[in-house]
Amino acid sequence: MNEKRYRLYEYMTRTKWLHVEDALSIGKLRLFAGSYQRGQGAQMTAFHFLDVADARVLFSDVAASAPIDYCDFKGTTNSQGPHSRVLKVKASGNGDKVWFRLENGPGEVIGQGAVKPRGEAEAVVNIPFETWEARKLALAVLSYLQAGEVLDMMRRCAVPPGSSPQDGVGDCPPIQAVGDFVPGEEGASGSPSRVRRSG
Numbered sequence: 001m002n003e004k005r006y007r008l009y010e011y012m013t014r015t016k017w018l019h020v021e022d023a024l025s026i027g028k029l030r031l032f033a034g035s036y037q038r039g040q041g042a043q044m045t046a047f048h049f050l051d052v053a054d055a056r057v058l059f060s061d062v063a064a065s066a067p068i069d070y071c072d073f074k075g076t077t078n079s080q081g082p083h084s085r086v087l088k089v090k091a092s093g094n095g096d097k098v099w100f101r102l103e104n105g106p107g108e109v110i111g112q113g114a115v116k117p118r119g120e121a122e123a124v125v126n127i128p129f130e131t132w133e134a135r136k137l138a139l140a141v142l143s144y145l146q147a148g149e150v151l152d153m154m155r156r157c158a159v160p161p162g163s164s165p166q167d168g169v170g171d172c173p174p175i176q177a178v179g180d181f182v183p184g185e186e187g188a189s190g191s192p193s194r195v196r197r198s199g
Helices: 052-063 131-156
Strands: 007-012 016-023 028-037 041-051 069-078 081-091 097-110 114-117 123-130 180-186 192-195
Touching: 007 131, 016 123, 016 131, 028 052, 028 097, 028 123, 041 052, 041 069, 041 081, 041 097, 041 123, 052 069, 052 081, 052 131, 069 097, 069 114, 081 114, 097 131, 123 131
Parallel strands: none
Antiparallel strands: 007 016, 016 028, 028 041, 069 081, 081 097, 097 114, 097 123, 180 192
C-alpha cells in the first residue's frame, strides 16, 4: 500500500519529472523521479529519502548557485533482501546546470546495518535543471522546511487552557512580560523605556 504524501514541489520536462514530497513525520523529504513517454506512461521510476538536516545544507547550496558534488547513500532491507537508494546532485563546471540523479537497485548490508549498492542499479533517473529552475526548487523546499519548523514550535508551545505564557510550556522558555511604553521616559539608548505596570 503506497502512503500518500503532500507534494511540495514538482518539476517536469517532456520526458522526466522530479517530485519533492513531505516525509517530515520521519525527519526526511522524499524525492520521487521518473522518465516517461507521452501516451505510454512511466518507463522508469526511482525514489530517495533525504534527511532534513542534509536537505537544508544541500538546497541552501543549490539556491546560492554554490559548487555542488553531493552523494547520499540510503537503503532498506525487506523480504526481498537489501535495496540500495542513491542520490547524486552535481552542478556543472560553468554553473549553468544542476543535475539530480536517483539510483535504485540491489544492495549489500555493511557495518551496523548500512546498505551500499551491489552491482548495477536497476533504475536510474537523471534530471537536468537550468540553474534558475534549480534555485526555484531549492527556495521552495527551504521555505517549506522553515514553515514546518514554525508549526512544530507552535504545537510545542501551545498554551493549555488555564495556563499563562509566562509559566513556560513544554520545552519552551517562559515569555517575559514586556509592559507598556511610557511616553517621555527614555532609556540610555534613547529608546522608550519598558516598565511593568501593576494593577
